[in-house]
Amino acid sequence: MLEERPSYLLEQIVFNQSLTIQQLCEKTNLTRRQIEYDLNKINAWLKENELPSIHYSGVKQVNPPSEIKHFIINTRFKLPNSTYFSYDVRDFMTYLFLFTRQEFISSQHLNDFFVVSRNTSINIIKKTNKYTEKQLVYVNYTRNKGYHLKGTEEDKRTLALQCITNLLQKKSGNMAIRALLNYWNYPSNIVFSDVTPENIIDNLKHTYKLSFVEGRLKDFKVFLSFYFLRISKGKFISYHSTSKQQLLENKMYAPAKDILDHVIFTIPNDEIAYVITHLLGLSLGDSPTKDDFLFNLCEKMFYDFEQRTCIYLKNREQNLLNLYQHLKPAYYRIMYRIPIINVLLDQIKHEHSELFTIIREIVLPIEDILNTKFPEDEIGYLTIYFGSLLENPKQELNKLEAIIVCPNGISSSLMLKHQLASLFGNFNFEKMISVEDFNTIPIDSYDIIFSTVFLETDQPLFIVNPLMTAIEKSLLEQEIYSRFFRTKPRKPFIQTLLKEIKQYAVIHDEQGLKKKLHALLSNDNGKADRGSHPVLDELITETMIEIKPAIDDWEAAIHCVAEPLIAEQIIETRYVDAIISKVKNYGPYIIIGPGIAIPHARPEDGVNKIGMSILKLDQPIHILNNGKEPVHVFICIAAIDNVTHLKAMAQLTRLLNVEENQRILKNVTSKHEILALIKKYSHTEG
């Protein structure tokens, strides 16, 4: 009997012709000494089987006699007992052995199969059970049935897939699988003759023009054989009739039926539905339709990704499509609990931990939809996907090429370079050139130009002073960030300015100055792009809604409506105080219509994040206790700047413009009624 390592070596020698010892070392990760040692064992085994030995000393390449190959193909793999399997594959094998059992199984079967003692067999079973019970499948023994599996059919199959995926990661995995299938004489009496899983899949590719996720295809092909063995014993899955119907209406019906037509026995419709779930998790998403919610999810993921990384991704459409192709099968895999193993997971988590964390956050909406956790292995794959977007040199995501043009000598460009580099870490400031040279360099070799004089160019040009003042710097920063990164520069910036100013001047009205600076620096024309801003129902979620019978006074009402925003640290308490004092100073400006008020103050009054919340009072209250205008509905608005909230605001306006909606809002009795109304307006254009 040949052990695992020499078996593996023999396989490599036989199926790769003419390898040198050096090449064998690389292929097998063994040392020359180990290879020679194993070859000795192999030759001893060959002699036992009356075969010629393999020459390896003094030859350039190892060329096994052809008889060995024939022997291996014809006999050896039909004699599974001739291979010794190590501990790390036995659990998986035992599970699959029981999963496909065609007869009563006693420990004697395992003794024979693994060529081990009875005690070892029993230990193997115990260990297998330890592994499977985590997935709610138990290895059970009764006098009647022998060793068998206990659990739901779905759990058992999911576990079988896991075992296969795990086995295929091991060196001896292929041998193990062959050994198992041969033990049950697969495929005789199961499928029509000469059909291999390869045929089946190739056939699907051609007939139905399906493209498959390459990484999963191998596992699936192997799984098919085990699956056929399983259902040959009438071990069928059963679905709830509605979900079955839904699955059977899927366009994967025909391919799934094709697969099962290869089986010689009859099977119920539920199994077609089951194969459909696999095909969904296996085939790449084709071109999405416009209202495909998965495609919308992809767009949202892209947007969230850009937001969190402050990186603007190029080639958006192509990349979106790629993401969709990846995400669609992943979505179904998670939905139908089809496992996927990411061998690189530990490495990814270690080397790209930030990216991994970001991806974990941006898949949260999908978790909400599926109501289950996104497996780390899948997150790992998405991390690779997004990581590849960042590493693709064509994207030039992080570092934009900037050039500095200067008419009068190098010293002012140097000065500029120093200042600009400290402002914009995202740019490469390699080139500094004179005006004359400017026209000689190709236009696509840079993304942005900083110059002290005006130049004729199609690329973005920023005219700057060699020595910039703090205000100039901040304006430039604002402009560049909004133009290239679609985000705001870091916030504390007005505070810094104020501090600087205080060193040199006496400030009479700090709040006033702050406000003016803010207006000056926030580039505010109210017309900025409203496309990528949060919509109403992203802001007003269930936790942001409160319904109360009555409240003591109007100030308490404003505190009450702001409460959820404070709890989420969207606003600070001083924001509420600002609203109240503004109302006292300017009058009830927050009342925008009969019974409806939108309490809000300015971003600089203590807003951390954009947000909105609603309070509905059954008993209306008078603002400033003036006896006029009783208010039923308070909608607290927290804006971070002059534009980000406008999309949601526009939707709110549309909602409030309809008198019927005002009436509904004043009379609602549950949060869900409010949410439904908000949802209805969250997709209207602003």
Place this chain on the structure above:
Amino acid sequence: MKILAICGSGLGSSFMVEMNINDILKAENIENIEVEHSDLSSATPGIADLYVVAKDLEDSCTNLGDMIVLNNIVDTDELKTKLLSYLKEKDIS
């Protein structure tokens, strides 16, 4: 011509009014009118031809220029009547 909607903070209600004005102009097929919104302190005489404010700010805006005062900001009918009659008076519509 240019219309400026004004509210105390320049964040919420003035934007609502801006939207509503735009809607009305579009429905009436009136072109070449620019509409913007701002806060009270940024509104100065001369930056717009017509100012639209809510009743509570009326007193603070008296010296800006032509002005429409709204009793109810979300009442589009009130806005429509007042806006169209103003435009008619100026011979724009």
